[in-house]
Amino acid sequence: xxxxxxxPHRRTAAAPNCAPDGSPGCTLRPTPSSASEQGDEKLPTAPxxxxxxxxxxxxxxxxxxxxxxxxxxxxxxxxxxxxxxxQRMLNTFFDMAQEFDSQRDLLTICVLLPxxxxxxxxxxxxxxxxxxxxxARCLHIPAQLPAFEPPTRAAVRGCNFYAPIKARxxxxxxxxxxxxxxxxxxxxxxxxxxxxxxxxxxxxxxxGRIGSQMHNRMARSKNREHLAFIQNLVxxxxxxxxVPNMTFKLFFNRLRGSISALERLLVDAPDDAPQQFLSELDxxxxxxxxxxxxxxxxxxxxxxxxxxxLRRRHFEEGRYVLEKRxxxxxxxxxxxxxxxxxxxxxxxxxxxDLSMGGLPDKPVQLMADLGLIAQxxxxxxxxxxxxxxxxxxxxxxxxxxxxxxxxxxxxxxxPEHPGVKLNVFTTGPTVPENERNALFHPGFxxxxxxxxxxxxxxLAFVRQVxxxxxxxxxxxxxxxxxxxxxxLPIEPDGD
Numbered sequence: 001x002x003x004x005x006x007x008p009h010r011r012t013a014a015a016p017n018c019a020p021d022g023s024p025g026c027t028l029r030p031t032p033s034s035a036s037e038q039g040d041e042k043l044p045t046a047p048x049x050x051x052x053x054x055x056x057x058x059x060x061x062x063x064x065x066x067x068x069x070x071x072x073x074x075x076x077x078x079x080x081x082x083x084x085x086x087q088r089m090l091n092t093f094f095d096m097a098q099e100f101d102s103q104r105d106l107l108t109i110c111v112l113l114p115x116x117x118x119x120x121x122x123x124x125x126x127x128x129x130x131x132x133x134x135x136a137r138c139l140h141i142p143a144q145l146p147a148f149e150p151p152t153r154a155a156v157r158g159c160n161f162y163a164p165i166k167a168r169x170x171x172x173x174x175x176x177x178x179x180x181x182x183x184x185x186x187x188x189x190x191x192x193x194x195x196x197x198x199x200x201x202x203x204x205x206x207x208g209r210i211g212s213q214m215h216n217r218m219a220r221s222k223n224r225e226h227l228a229f230i231q232n233l234v235x236x237x238x239x240x241x242x243v244p245n246m247t248f249k250l251f252f253n254r255l256r257g258s259i260s261a262l263e264r265l266l267v268d269a270p271d272d273a274p275q276q277f278l279s280e281l282d283x284x285x286x287x288x289x290x291x292x293x294x295x296x297x298x299x300x301x302x303x304x305x306x307x308x309x310l311r312r313r314h315f316e317e318g319r320y321v322l323e324k325r326x327x328x329x330x331x332x333x334x335x336x337x338x339x340x341x342x343x344x345x346x347x348x349x350x351x352x353d354l355s356m357g358g359l360p361d362k363p364v365q366l367m368a369d370l371g372l373i374a375q376x377x378x379x380x381x382x383x384x385x386x387x388x389x390x391x392x393x394x395x396x397x398x399x400x401x402x403x404x405x406x407x408x409x410x411x412x413x414x415p416e417h418p419g420v421k422l423n424v425f426t427t428g429p430t431v432p433e434n435e436r437n438a439l440f441h442p443g444f445x446x447x448x449x450x451x452x453x454x455x456x457x458x459l460a461f462v463r464q465v466x467x468x469x470x471x472x473x474x475x476x477x478x479x480x481x482x483x484x485x486x487x488l489p490i491e492p493d494g495d
Contacts, residue, residue, distance in 0.1 A: 120190075320372065
């Protein structure tokens with residue numbers, strides 16, 4: 001047992017400033033320096049508190065289950081009775097498996113360690129297809145390869161001992177074919193039939209560790225393939241989607257030119273032209289103009305979403321990357337989405353009621369990613385189309401409507417850190433209280449959604465984008481329905 005005073009410098013450095021258990025109540029003071037004496041050194045910031053569910057004290061069932069599993073594994077390991085050299089070999093195998101990345105090196109380690117530690121000749125066989133195998137690694141090629149169905153459990157065949165390399169449940173997905181009995185391969189211990197049952201058990205457990213490491217390497221390799229595919233996909237999207245989509249602008253310009261020519265015909269029509277003909281021509285022109293404007297709006301929003309969601313940096317960094325700029329909330333985000341969804345709302349008999357207020361005259365400008373915030377509103381309005389239901393008002397009349405608006409919250413993110421709360425309200429039955437905390441979780445759909453088609457992804461996307469902007473999402477039950485809201489910070493550059 002080492003002397004407790006053998007490292008006095010550590011205890012001396014921590015004792016004046018910290019409680020013995022390092023509890024949150026202690027205060028850590030920075031080491032004095034010339035910079036701090038001059039007042040130039042910034043004090044370290046305290047870490048954010050975790051969510052309650054991240055602390056084991058608030059997840060007792062999970063903690064007890066894992067503790068029981070740990071105790072079981074300890075008892076199981078003690079029951080194996082591995083020798084010191086066997087333990088050392090397993091530790092060496094684990095360390096070297098982390099050090100060498102390739103599958104080829106892993107297989108080399110698998111046959112070298114038994115030879116170095118126990119002078120034991122081991123061969124590794126791996127499945128290459130549903131019914132085919134190969135000798136993947138060995139120190140010496142045997143005179144004759146085994147010609148029997150590989151065992152699904154440890155077994156003696158002739159003079160040798162065989163232990164299966166078990167796969168994980170999802171390994172077959174990485175391999176691309178079913179793994180019968182979950183066996184990825186097996187190890188052959190030459191002359192293993194003469195080994196003690198304890199040593200055979202050791203090699204059986206060794207084979208299990210090989211399977212785990214093999215799975216990890218195949219998963220990493222598959223991930224690298226996926227990343228390479230995504231990188232190529234990004235280039236293909238730019239070449240085959242984004243650029244061709246821009247050519248639609250040319251088609252729209254030509255269509256607008258034709259509509260303008262038709263308008264000129266109406267203006268320049270001779271006085272003796274038949275009135276009925278002119279009236280019909282005017283209707284055609286008005287219809288074309290309305291269709292053009294609607295198609296043009298959809299094109300502009302679709303282009304914005306394509307260019308935003310398929311942004312190259314998202315794929316390169318493996319996450320959404322914000323490209324913030326000054327955004328006029330009303331003109332650039334809300335009104336385009338209102339006009340885009342207005343026909344669909346009308347088709348379902350949903351009116352837009354702005355009598356509740358919430359549309360301030362003063363423009364609100366934010367530093368935000370225009371495409372992603374516009375997609376947030378698109379998801380909220382899409383839900384309004386699907387889930388708005390008629391309700392009975394206080395005067396006894398049925399009403400089916402949505403409303404939207406926003407208001408400034410001066411200290412939404414702390415003193416002198418304002419935010420804007422953006423609301424989308426819809427009439428209908430409120431979400432049950434026990435379901436509200438899960439509304440913004442991926443894949444969740446409330447019981448009030450009925451038979452409407454949906455994936456439960458829309459609100460999860462909303463939360464993801466708002467979190468990236470440093471904001472909050474939320475839900476409020478109201479007397480006539482449901483209010484979904486987001487709160488975004490108003491940054492100094494956006495004032």
